[in-house]
Amino acid sequence: MSFITRGFTGRSRERDPRLPPGQTLAPDWPVLSAGPTPRIDTDEWEFVVRTENGDRRWDWEGLRALGIEDVTVDIHCVTHWSKLEMPWRGVSLDRIFAEVESEHEFAMVHSYGGYTTNVPLEDLLDGQSWVAFEADGEPLHPEHGGPARLLVPHLYFWKSAKWVRGITLMPSDEPGFWEQNGYHLHGDPWREERYW
Numbered sequence: 001m002s003f004i005t006r007g008f009t010g011r012s013r014e015r016d017p018r019l020p021p022g023q024t025l026a027p028d029w030p031v032l033s034a035g036p037t038p039r040i041d042t043d044e045w046e047f048v049v050r051t052e053n054g055d056r057r058w059d060w061e062g063l064r065a066l067g068i069e070d071v072t073v074d075i076h077c078v079t080h081w082s083k084l085e086m087p088w089r090g091v092s093l094d095r096i097f098a099e100v101e102s103e104h105e106f107a108m109v110h111s112y113g114g115y116t117t118n119v120p121l122e123d124l125l126d127g128q129s130w131v132a133f134e135a136d137g138e139p140l141h142p143e144h145g146g147p148a149r150l151l152v153p154h155l156y157f158w159k160s161a162k163w164v165r166g167i168t169l170m171p172s173d174e175p176g177f178w179e180q181n182g183y184h185l186h187g188d189p190w191r192e193e194r195y196w
């Protein structure tokens with residue numbers, strides 16, 4: 001009997017199992033940007049994948065034509081806030097990389113404004129990341145990375161580059177902007193890969 005009682009009281013204090021260690025729920029959606037918000041018109045927007053074999057380029061309509069997906073995911077910021085079950089719309093990186101030939105296995109993600117972040121290709125493919133242009137049922141606000149940002153929800157949110165403009169594939173892993181400033185090279189929230 002004492003086992004059942006203990007289990008019952010324990011449960012009421014239990015953390016939401018969807019929250020990684022050290023995270024708490026955000027009441028709203030904070031804005032975290034290292035610099036000013038760039039304004040990019042979708043008429044001028046382009047997305048470029050650069051490899052050892054050259055560049056592959058999509059404009060706004062061309063990228064969307066690859067196929068738009070609706071996904072509902074949890075996001076986790078290294079500054080300890082999370083948002084659960086957020087609806088997003090975007091194009092899977094699987095669809096983009098289906099049109100790219102490369103031997104390289106590491107990606108540097110580039111943003112309008114100069115931000116960069118590194119992600120191994122194995123964390124971008126197989127339904128794990130998107131070029132996203134809607135969240136919470138609305139076009140992405142410029143402060144949140146509109147017109148388009150990367151979405152890699154299984155890694156800390158600094159990997160989800162706002163105002164994304166392309167990806168360069170590399171033969172080995174190299175640190176991006178925050179990674180050069182002490183953030184972890186990989187950034188798995190379930191292993192608390194925050195800093196290094």
Ligand SMILES: Nc1nc2c(c(=O)[nH]1)N[C@H]1C(S)=C(S)[C@@H](COP(=O)(O)O)O[C@H]1N2
Nearest residue numbers: 030031032033034111115144158160161162
């Ligand atoms: N281009 C760019 N992307 C970025 C950042 C940035 O400063 N510039 N900040 C990162 C960090 S540290 C976080 S936590 C999230 C914040 O996204 P949000 O402002 O939409 O919440 O964007 C990430 N992507």
Ligand SMILES: [Mo]
Nearest residue numbers: 032077078158
């Ligand atoms: Mo962050």
